[in-house]
Amino acid sequence: MRALRLLPLLTLTGLVLLAAPAWAASASAARAPAAARAGEQAKIVDFDYSPGRLTVEAGTTVTWTNTGARPHTATDRGGTFDTKPIAPGAKAQVSLSTPGTYFYFCRINPAKMNGVLVVEPGPDQPRAVRVQAVDPGFTGDKLRFDPAQLTVAAGTTLLVANVGGKPHTLTADNGAFGTGIVDPGAEGGRFAGKNASVTLDQAGTFKFHCEIHPAVMKGTVKVTNKGQAPHTLTFDDVQLDTGNIAPGATADLTAPDAPGSYSYRCNVHPARMRGVLVVLGRDTDDPNAQAAAPPPAAAPSAGAGGGGPGAGVSAFVLATAVVAAFLGGIGISAFALRRRAAT
16 A cells, blocks of 8 residues: 655545545546456346445445346446346446445336445555535435545545435536536436546545535535533534543534524533624625724625625624634634525
8 A cells, every 4th residue: 555645634524635636537537447356246136236235345346147037237327337238147247446436226116226336445556546426316315425434545536426316516616626517317316327537636624515505405514522521512502512521622513504694502611601693694795894884884795695694893893892702712614604595
């Protein structure tokens, strides 16, 4: 295995990318097959796969044998492989070089036949990894990215597969990269969706989101205890709580979906430690940029986002003062988070 040079972490809404080797793989190079490894045998029976979940190492060739009485396929819901119909008694093979999870199905019987392939990294540093954009679609799942956390080397290509029934993107919050819209499969995800690639050449820290479902497919708030005693960050009006955070430790907390201001407290010291998290709506000016200037004499500014909870500069200045007091014992990485409305 290559030795890794530890460089800055790359953090993307649910993914952590570790910058390492200096090479930068192109999408085509990233998908080049690894050296063939011992094959894995699987069976297709009428209306099922055996085993239903199969784990292999990258570079493995999987052979499906149809032991049923009808033709079937093994088809990636993300559109990267398709055996085409396998007649009864016949076989088909697929070589898997990109680590990740693959939801697959039979194109002839998509409602009844679904399986999972997990491809684990081999001895060599992978040049591509798979990320699935998942939604209720045809599988009854939930809106999410799969996996939620991932460590890769700089220069790695993310192969983003839409395995759901809705369009999705994988987009960096700062605009550094993005897949554009990745289309779902036909009939609301009944059939295979599309995929797209993005290569991460630059070391750094990035968060990402789905532009179409930012309120659900989103990142986290990082909370660090800078004090000398344990603390919590517990919200008053929504069910969000970090639990106890030891001195010097860090916890992640998913921000609320809806724009507004959200008060929180430390359950260990509720009388002295309180704060407010401000979640901004789409096209709402960041009041943090205005806090240094005197509040306007008139009504709340146009950046207030329609007068919702916590709207206006004056309200934010008050919230800032409360947060500053709270930060004496605990810190949050950002208390003004921007939400993008679904389109």
